[in-house]
Amino acid sequence: MTDEDPLARVALHVWQPPPPRAVDAALLLNRMVTPAARPRPTKAIIAILATANVALVGALLFVLLRSEPPAPVPLAAGGPVVDSGTRDALHRLEEQQAQLARQLADVDQLEATIQSLSTRVQQCEQKTVVTPPGKPTPKPVAPSDIMLEPTIANTPPSGMPDSLDRAAIARTVTTIRPAINRCGAAFTESMPIRVKVRVKVTPLGRPSASVLEGSYDPSLGQCVVREMDKATFPRTKSGGTFSYPFTFGLELE
C-alpha cells in the first residue's frame, strides 16, 4: 500500500455498468416544464394588467363611496342603531302620540263634567211637577228646581246682588207664566210635554233663552223661548245663567 494512492495499481474501470435502458425522451419532454418553454408575460402586459387592476379598484371605491348609506345614529344607549331619517320619523310619532294622549285626557275631563251635569239634571227631573189634563199649564217651579250654573250665587249680598238667585228667577218667571201657559194651550195631549230652556241673563237683567231639552213639537219650545226673552230680571253685578224646566200636560202625582 502506498501513501499516495492505495488503488494505484488496481484497474477500477473493469467495473462497468451495463448499457443503460433506452430512455423515452418524448415522455420526459412531455413531463418537463421548462421556464423557457413557458410563455413569459412581457413587461408591457404586466404594466397593462397592473393599470387595469388599479382602475378597477378605483372604480369600486368610487361606487362604494357614492352609495354610502347615512351614518347610523344610536337611538338609545344599548338600543338598536338606526339612521337619522328613521330617528326623525320616530320622534314625530312620539310627538303625535303625546298630543293624542293630551286630547284623550281632555275628553275624559269633559265626560266627567257631562256625567256630573246629567246627574244633576236627573235630580231636577225627579222633582218636576206636571199640570192636570186639559190644562197644559205648567205649575210653578220650586226655587230648588231651578238649576243655577256656577256663576250665579245662591245668596246675593245686600244692595245689588252679585248674580241672580233662585228666588229672583222664580219671581220673574211667575210674571211671564200666563204667556207661557198660552204656549201650551194648543197642546192637549194625554202625555206630559216637557220643555227645558237655558237662559242667560245680562247684568242689566236682559235674558237670552234657548231650548235645552225640546218637546216633540219645536213650536212649543220656540214659543217658550220667545216669551222667556220678554222677561226682565233684576239687575245684578255679573248676571247669570240658569236652566228652567216647564211641563205641560197630565198631573202624575
Next chain:
Amino acid sequence: MGQASTAARSPRAEIDDLTLRRAQQGERGALGALIDRYHPMVHALVWRMACAQGESHVADLVQDALLGVLTSIARFDPRGPAKLSTWILTIATRVVLNDRRRGPAPDAAGPAAFVDPATSASDKELAVAIARSVAALAEPQRIVLVLREYHDLDYAEIAEALDIDVGTVKSRLSRARTGVRTALELSNPDLFRGDR
C-alpha cells in the same frame, strides 16, 4: 490486472454550444440530443451508487435525474465555472442522495457487476470484487470515490457537487480508497502481492 486507474479515464465530451442554447430555449430536438448525450453518464453514476436496489429503481432515479436536467437547463450558465457534464452530474448526485434520505431502498440483488463477455476471467473476478468493495463503503465515501475515479471530477468539482469543503473531499476520498483496498486485499490477496 494491475492497470493504472488513470489510464481508463477519458475526457468528457460536452454538447456543442448551439445545441445547448436551443435546448435552453426549449427546442425539443435539442433537448432530445441533450438526453442522448448525457443519459449514459447519468446512468453510470446512478447505477454505481444504487445498483444494489435493483435495475428498476436505478431506471427510476435516472429518469428523475434527467427530468431535473431538462427542467433546469435554462438556468445553466455556459460561462460559469462548471462544465455542463459536471452540472448534470451534480443534479444526478443530489437525486441519488435525496432518494437515500427518503428511506432505504429495497436491497434487490446485492452488489452487481456487469462484465463484458469479452473480458477475461480474471477481470471478471476483479470487477465483482471492486463492486462489492465499493458497495461496502459508507455512502459519503462511495459518492466521492465514484465521482473522482469514474467521472473524473476534480476535488473542487466534487466539493461543489456535494456542497462540502475540498478538505472533506480529500479525507473522504482517502478513506474510501483505503477501504476498497482493504476489502480487495481480503478478497483478492494476489492483487497486492508485489506491494509488500
